[in-house]
Amino acid sequence: MPTTTGATPTHCPYCALQCGMNLSPTPDGSVGVSERVDFPVNRGALCGKGATAPALLAPAGRLTGPLARDDAGALVPATWEEALDRVAARLARTRADHGPDAVGVFGGGGLTNEKAYALGKFARVALGSSQIDYNGRFCMSSAAAAGVRAFGLDRGLPFPLEDVSGTGCVVLVGANPAETMPPALRYFDGLRENGGTLIVVDPRRTRTARRADLHLAPRPGTDLALALGMLHLVVAEGRVDEEYVRRRTSGWEEARAAAMAHWPEYVERVTGVPAPRLREAVRLFCAPPAAMVLTARGPEQQAKGTDTVSAWINLCLATGRAGRPLSGYGCLTGQGNGQGGREHGQKADQLPGYRSLTDPGDRRHVAAVWGVDPRSLPGPGRSAYELLDALGTDVRSLLVMGSNPVVSAPRAAHVEERLRSVDFLAVCDVVLSETAAMADVVLPVTQWAEETGTTTSLEGRVLLRRRAVAPPPGVRGDLEVLHGLAARLGGGRGLEEKFPTDPEEVFEELRRASAGGPADYSGISYRRLAEEGGVFWPCPADVDGEGRARPAEGERAAGEGGATGGEWARGVAATTGGPPGKGGPRATHPGTPRLFLERFATDDGRARFAPVSHRPIAEEPDDTYPVLLTTGRVVSQYQSGAQTRRIDALNAAAPGPFVEVHPRLAERLGAAEGDSLTVVSRRGRVVAPARVTPGIRPDTVFMPFHWPGEGRVNTVTNPALDPTSGMPEFKVCAVRVEVTERREATGRNG
Template sequence: MNSAGAVTPTHCPYCALQCGMGLTPVAGGGVEVVERADFPVNRGALCGKGRTAPAVLASGVRLDSPLVREGGVLVPASWESALDRIAGALGGIRTARGADAVGVFGGGGLTNEKAYALGKFARVVLGTSQIDYNGRFCMSSAAAAGTRAFGLDRGLPFPLEDVPRTGCLILVGSNLAETMPPALRYLTELRANGGTLVVIDPRRTRTAEQADLHLAPRPGTDLALALGLLHLVVAEGRTDEAYIRERTVGWAQARAAAMEYWPEYVERITGVPVPRLREAARMFCAPEAAMVLTARGPEQQSKGTDTVGAWINLCLATGRAGRPLSGYGCLTGQGNGQGGREHGQKADQLPGYRKLDDPAARRHVAGVWGVDPDSLPGPGRSAYELLDALGTDLRALLLMGSNPVVSAPRAAHVEERIRSLEFLAVCDVVLSETAALADVVLPVTQWAEESGTTTSLEGRVLLRRRAVAPPRGVRSDLEVLHGLAARLGVGKGFPVDPEEVFEELRRASAGGAADYSGITYRRLAEEGGVFWPCPASEAGGEGGEGGGVPHPGTPRLFLDRFATVDGRARFVAVSHRAGAEEPDAEYPVLLTTGRVVAQYQSGAQTRRVPELNAAAPGPFVELHPRLAARVGVAEGEPVAVVSRRGRAVAPARITSAIRPDTVFMPFHWPGEGRANTLTNPALDPTSGMPEFKACAVRVEGA
């Protein structure tokens, strides 16, 4: 923590761009944000959320004392009594009903140290298999598809600095102008350098307005669109046959599947005219290098893994993967969505991106933890399945850094399941809608009040530094886990110093796919970030200490070989299939959801910032003028959107920038405008991703 007037270099607490910023103390307490131009990703630029992030540190906005439920009301309590109550409840339910009666739900905003400690706590202290996190709702489909094709998942296998230097970028289901505003300059620079931009989105967003070509498919048809483009690439002789022979397997089957999607058929499915399909294929294949980046649009579907797989197939067929300035990547959403799953929050993974059902992985991690490998539970439920089971065989839940009452699909049902629990404990910085239902709420430190690491969408491991002391009544999540572990009979193995936790994480990740063993806090401070994998040097100590040469990190993956056994990428034959819910006479319209620039995720923090609320004060329903006329609603009037799961009401926002058969709602708000009251929890069979991006609804006057 720096002295008064000094600037602490750190990173924004919000999205996975992890923009660099500086924090400096202000008179009377607290900090203010100053520009940090030396960090290459944002070069000092920040969106409104980043600039106003210190507002959530203020007294009266954040929690500053533990709360326990007495007589149905949350009242202040001491830390010792609150921890005693949590440990007693978790331990008692575990003893009475078994370890899997207790669940853990984490968050993609937790630092690597917290995510690692939380996964260890679930498996070593509680002995439960029932752990997952809200990052399952972020990029799990892209992770599954990337692992299937390349043998390894890292959001971007290349740094963002490569994007402006490629020849063509296809951006699928991403509205960077609102979700990651400082990244929009990469698209501007791309076009200034002579490259072309294709944006695929059912809405003409601010990002789509920057495009050379905008394709607006029906929600849920991105898979057919990708197959149609691959069909055209084959039919027009644009495949890279030498690359396919030398660096891939499975092409014959993938090609045969794509040839069933001739342009006119794809137009009928997607609504995208054939000439525009041909233009997109031509633009992608014309330059020497090209990229495809996906985000939640194609991923948050019940066929999201196959949809991303189809876009990867397009890259592989044209030789646009594992080559300079070319490749497929996923734009991770949450601040530490990448690192959060690499190190143990995900139901089927151990630290280092090791698989929980791999005996060698279990032996390695158990050795670091000092436990018997056989004592580690097996894989548990994915995120929505875990939430859906609350109150049945799963009786208690410890939740950190998530607000599923607003963010989960079929949110009214999830809220009902949470209310049915015997016991709920929540660790958060504010009294979120989920925390308000808890039996115990613990106030925990925020980004500016603690040190720790995050891993950005580039796979760049970064160090956030403590700039200010937390309020007296607030403790860190690591202190919470330490206190609970001790009360539950595990007195060692849960340190409160984040650097000490990271040192153990390094050992646990060593040799794994996400190898951090060559990364130290010292390196991160000196170098400003290190790309994983970064193994310990062989010639000396870890991270190059003790005389060895440190591994430089890996900004660009797959240039020599893919992370598969034979070094070749895998084509996977995929076919389009209808969404879990298609429009019908009762529900004739499709709903898709997303974000607005001034709010973030469930809004638990950003809705407490006056400047952001002034810019985005509440939910709305975006609909086409033809649909508005048919419903009989005018601009600003309340409109109801009804699905098979519930009803949401918000003011109408009428625009020709959306398809006439589609409505859009942002998902940041609770109450009657809660978009996730409507969304469908139908799951991708591979990734466990719910189908947030397409469900059948009807629209009517409120």
């Protein structure tokens, strides 16, 4: 692949676009970033976060040696041997005293596939614990659950981003890519340049909404009613694709009956979206021959997020907009490896390759790869918030890798209290995050450009991130940490041999573990990723000369009663095919950029409608808490801010939290731009300056979630959980807003 002379081609450490970039040494000893135009997703473009990412590599502000808490309660330097000995001893003691499930593991959606795979294996094999989950549960778990429910498979986008520009209409629900993934805007701009229309559903008039042909601003927490209202109109106006529904779906009658209870005037009362605008949205969506619905955290981070996404999928299915060229439902994954992070075993209920912990065949397959008895593998554990809530009671010790729940978890003050209550806390991180600062032992680990590994983008494209620079002395890789802990926990039994430190060796094992599973990586290798720049899964290892996938030995034992994920993957291989083999019986499978074009990943190949109905948010406003709060991101910060808050240029652009309020609400409060506001919920209070704007509903306030301290908005968010996905209701809760101090008195400028 072409690259700048002396540069290392790699990928951005931030969002799930995984933009391509080149890294090069500079004369002053730092690292420079340059365009990598050969990568098709961003074609060289980078947002401010990506352009400043090399600043993360500077030794200043990061951890360069282990820390351990002394008898006086202070974190002091320790050697690696001391730190690993202490972590292993404390985890072993907890396991001996209280059982293996008293030890918890909390991972991250930014970990590479290799590290996510090894962490899940470590929890289940080295610790024997079921108590593992990761912060990706807070990202797109509702969309994943709805995707599996409808299609039999979850992949964020079942088509490449390039298809967005070629479709006729996109309904973008609760997404603000102008701030969360700016290089993706080229595809939405391309859509409109090609004559297509963009509909944005968001309670705020965001930078993205300002580019839309139609902006619908529903009351937070009512996206489900909005989608059902559109489906009602599709039926009432005779826009159902009856032939498609008959041939490629099941469950339509029940879903249609549920939708018909959501007539436009009722939906207007619930959502605040005028019925004529609802009709206009249906007309725009149904007019072209192809269309898409894309969701993000807005509809997903709700206690009914799975049903909400299902309703949008129902709209696609009823109009024949799924499993067809330039049409479909997709989810804009947030975290850098949010997709791969949940595919390979750090999620509470899954084994590598998107296999199920409760399926006997899946357990046998993975146990054989790991060299353990399937009966020794624990069952499913708690979801992320439930795991954090159990700290100090059922879960007594915790290992955290690549996450900062003190800032990112809902009801964050309670989570912070739970973390303080554990017998032992160990954290692996690049910087001394707010969570790491609470730990008994902190282990400094390598980061993106200091290590090689793979990630999987929001498109399902597996990518190779290459090591470009050496880490600072005293820093080790996460794989080395797990290897060292396994050696100590194994008691001389060679357990560490199951945890290699070479990422390519780990990936080779991951390939075997995923073979025949829904997320089949077995046909992908480091060499192939380096040569091709990325491969879409599923990608089986063996295909015959006609491009048909060969089943792995003994694979058909996986799953009973209907098509297994492996059988579906082989079906995909047969329908997408590789080029006919020449001169031999095997061919390389090309990967699968576009899913479901022939059949869905269900037993019968049909997509399933879900009969869902609107229900209220978990916490409706009342006289004490009369306003709705919603949360989100800003363009110059990322997630909990543990990385971006250490970069001067990004802090200058986004120095701190704020409360976005409509002028009418500001007038009722007696508040002006820059006044200090207190936002109070049933769980706590936060303080931040007012930002007065007509671009938000008068009954709603917005706060970004990147900061700790008095502006930590997750102090007040609601941990009510979706019963299917375990997703907390980050996106809406009831609050009251009070003026704390006037700007003139504080001198704050908002």
